[in-house]
Amino acid sequence: MKVGIIGATGYGGLELIRLLHNHSKVESITLFTSSDEGALFSAKYPHLKGLYDFPLEAITKEAIAKLDVVFTSTPSGVSGQLLPDVANAHTTFIDLSGDLRLKDIADYETWYHKKPAPQAFVDKAMYGLAEWQDTTGAKVIANPGCYPTAVLLSLLPLLKENLIDGSQLIIDAKSGISGSGNKPSQGTHFTENTEATSIYKVNKHQHIPEIEQAIAMYAGESYPITFSTHLVPMIRGIIATSYAPLKDGVTETDLYAAYDKYYAQKPFVRVLQDATRVSTNQVRGTNFCDIHVNVDARTNRVTIVSVIDNLVKGAAGQAIQNMNLLFGYDETEGLTQVPIFI
């Protein structure tokens, strides 16, 4: 199959290249860009010398129509405007940005402060939380956000099985700095972030409505959540720690049984029942999501932990997983990497 990447120069794009390079079904990868047309990709990124020594291509309806799958990995506000113009009957689009995730474009405007995609196009997009959504027949996939992926995979079984009280959910997430993208700024400057952990966008992060919408879709519950995001001085990784009251009579065993029910057959979710430490480097470089849960008898509250690699399961990896599922390939095709623990 022939695939294309719009936004190849961003980190999501780079990671798609890294993973698709060894995908047995992919015969060619066209790299598009909205700003650096003609630039030699390996000149911009010397680590790709000998691997991708050809120029970035301009985005045209014709070039795109020749491809089976196009991944868009662009900053907020780009793909939502671009895709309606270049869509066609043949190509499947998998959008890694947040532009197509919120079902109501008014929510998009509120949280993203950008011009939304047309409502009609958003209506065509299917949210692609791979372990929870049957995307059969979809031509446009809204690939989930990094934080929502880590949070939802760990919470949905417990909410769906009515084991915890979601109305009091507190979610405290921490991310490596690659989540901020490849554009240099004071907030991503080496010297000012190496010995720094910070909180940002307090109660204003655009992933809040995405998580709430998914809880409503998959667990059938609606309430506002508290969700915080922190930046920690590492390149990759998200750890999400969530807290909720346990429902009456529920035990820790019940919680693990719920995970087993939903994930026993899912190759990328690993449940770590006996962990004394759960760490982002357990999943680094891979599409795994590791989950651990602990009941505190003193407070009758549950602490739920999940870790992912934000660039893989939280972006490019899940996008490829979605492609595999859509095209009937083995779900793990191209995603069989062993974690780079060190």
Place this chain on the structure above:
Amino acid sequence: MKVGIIGATGYGGLELIRLLHNHSKVESITLFTSSDEGALFSAKYPHLKGLYDFPLEAITKEAIAKLDVVFTSTPSGVSGQLLPDVANAHTTFIDLSGDLRLKDIADYETWYHKKPAPQAFVDKAMYGLAEWQDTTGAKVIANPGCYPTAVLLSLLPLLKENLIDGSQLIIDAKSGISGSGNKPSQGTHFTENTEATSIYKVNKHQHIPEIEQAIAMYAGESYPITFSTHLVPMIRGIIATSYAPLKDGVTETDLYAAYDKYYAQKPFVRVLQDATRVSTNQVRGTNFCDIHVNVDARTNRVTIVSVIDNLVKGAAGQAIQNMNLLFGYDETEGLTQVPIFI
């Protein structure tokens, strides 16, 4: 004045040396050790060459009796056994370990899994949360833990003024790796922790009862809290993010007014009302605690953030602040460093 440090080779001890070196009232610093007697301190720590080129001394009752203040910065279970034996009428002891903090030694056994100090000696120790405790007349100070300091300074004004509902408190704390001390282990090995953020001791951290006890002491409220600890790949710094429901009718303005009431005259607490990002490197190397709070109108919950340097305000700095207060020096003596932002 003559001071001594027991446990000088640990990180708390090193930080005491760093700060006391420029304290105008300190005329000598005796370095004790329980394990390396006779070793040349600057041989073990070459960064101190030319500054502390003399051998570590054995701990004796006589040597200690000559000193005005002795700081103990030892692993759990050491000072609680040692201090009752070497105490005297003259010397003031400031203990940086957790051995003397919990008023009930049964709690100590439960949470620390070590032999407790004698109850009678614990009874003599005064908890030294410097902004909240009048320690006049104390001869033994239990210097607060690193996490409790960050948490309590940010929560106590809001709890004491009855502005938030402490019974639903969720506290999610993140610490740099120096909090684990100077003993090498897999959990502090460079390669396995540099690209890793992890959760550890879930619902089992020994600082939980210390925080609960202090809330009872200073805010008059008793309930179990949920408190989690994470290890992030930086040397220094703690960021504590706490969540609680707002009491009826309370506004964000009320919260900042409470901070103003308790901290307007406190030199080391800085309240950052308009911060868009709060980061541990704002206080690095100093005794400052920076606090920010945000009300989420959607959930009616409040997000409370505080940052400290775990080795300074969370250990050696607060210990020196306590010494200053006890001896009637300027509270900031020896603690006027500008943060090492970079």
Place this chain on the structure above:
Amino acid sequence: MKVGIIGATGYGGLELIRLLHNHSKVESITLFTSSDEGALFSAKYPHLKGLYDFPLEAITKEAIAKLDVVFTSTPSGVSGQLLPDVANAHTTFIDLSGDLRLKDIADYETWYHKKPAPQAFVDKAMYGLAEWQDTTGAKVIANPGCYPTAVLLSLLPLLKENLIDGSQLIIDAKSGISGSGNKPSQGTHFTENTEATSIYKVNKHQHIPEIEQAIAMYAGESYPITFSTHLVPMIRGIIATSYAPLKDGVTETDLYAAYDKYYAQKPFVRVLQDATRVSTNQVRGTNFCDIHVNVDARTNRVTIVSVIDNLVKGAAGQAIQNMNLLFGYDETEGLTQVPIFI
């Protein structure tokens, strides 16, 4: 083919597992250990849960005889004693330690301060610098050291073609901390190494005789070199910067022509002629070696730079490359990863 790893719990072993996992010719991997027999490998390394959930096996002559290839990735002094006892007519051994590299066991004793392997066994071992050594027929491969690989690949073409004066070679190498292995120590403790670059083993590093021996073997020249090693605060990567006088009449073009002569057909060596910056993350996670050279007209000296991933091209990757070459597989089988630039 069936492969085994002795010393699987070390970093070389972990990296062999990571790479062999996706090697199409490998049907099984047996993990041996000299110290943790019976331990569940994924319990020790949770990042391998679901991938290697079986116990480490004891090392026996019988178990080894069933395998086609056995990699030994053990600390100095182990494989040199072990392998003579377990060798057999069928199995090929690829030793990642330094035990079999120095042709004269007296040199081994001088530089490693350990008991050497028997001279007769060392005589059977072939040094496996993959781009320079034809290992056809070898049953025992001494896989090159990490530093020597980076250094030799960049120097040998220039020395062999008589373009630089090797008798005045100065080699200044810098390595990430994973080169120190997985055993915690003060020298690998996170807090004491994160903001630290250091020099160690000044003029005493055991890779000095290995480099000198290889220069003699492949370039036919013998002289003592100056070689220094530095530890830099990153996990992976070596950058070696070498300096030598240019021979009379030689130009920078000649130097690049020499690289082209030896490496144009070599898939893992990339020559970066126009680089303004050469960095270890250009090759991270891969078997690539990137090389750059610059002539300084002011001094008539040449500056030669090479970067590798010390755990891949400097250890496990080159070992697999050697296996591929020995068994007639495609040289890149299992080694087609794209660099993890971020």
Place this chain on the structure above:
Amino acid sequence: MKVGIIGATGYGGLELIRLLHNHSKVESITLFTSSDEGALFSAKYPHLKGLYDFPLEAITKEAIAKLDVVFTSTPSGVSGQLLPDVANAHTTFIDLSGDLRLKDIADYETWYHKKPAPQAFVDKAMYGLAEWQDTTGAKVIANPGCYPTAVLLSLLPLLKENLIDGSQLIIDAKSGISGSGNKPSQGTHFTENTEATSIYKVNKHQHIPEIEQAIAMYAGESYPITFSTHLVPMIRGIIATSYAPLKDGVTETDLYAAYDKYYAQKPFVRVLQDATRVSTNQVRGTNFCDIHVNVDARTNRVTIVSVIDNLVKGAAGQAIQNMNLLFGYDETEGLTQVPIFI
């Protein structure tokens, strides 16, 4: 005394603020800026809240004339143009940039690719390598570069005493990323530099002529040197490793004797004769320069190592040391910090 800082928002400026804050002779610090006039300094740098809550001031001849000392810490090409216009009979200027260091402004143009300061003004500036230059009477000090400081302090005693052959000097230096300043770029972006050590400006670094000029000035020798610069993933610190042939009959003891001759009375130079490891964190946050030397009998070459904090001894600290010496204060005034080893 009243001091001012031009370029306070840069890292050199921030470090001057950090150090001068506790300098007993400094009664006020005026912060100037060429670009952010009127901005509240603590708004830009929240770590200074409560310490420097006043606006940056515009640079005027009148404002400057009221000050005793003005430090300029500006990018290349700024102070060389500015200072001739604002100079006056009263104020002493200490320039931390490279604009006034090279005696011949043609060299400046060649290496800096910027418009040079007027030759007449450069003629007035005295190079301020504090341990080697008597600056009595100077009104304009050209504060040495970070790399030259580390290199020269370690080499000058050996060259001056004719113990090593400088004509074959190879200097390989490694710096933390703060040396690149506070302006974000791809080359200082967290994600692309955290797991990266790189070489840059090969044989083109502007500190080359500065080192050569100082060797000529203080050791009376002229030759081109080979000098390389590497970027390592830490915030602060420079380690310079230099190599040269030993002169006939010279011993390692002679080398240490030379250091003793020049530095026994110098408070900031520490010679570490028995070090097995020399590391940048031994001097972090301080004005120390640690030096170690080792003779290799095999090659008859000497390996010389020195470490400094590039922002302190390599910039702000040495500038204050120069101020102290010029004004007759204790050389260590404001510079008595203990290294922040962790």
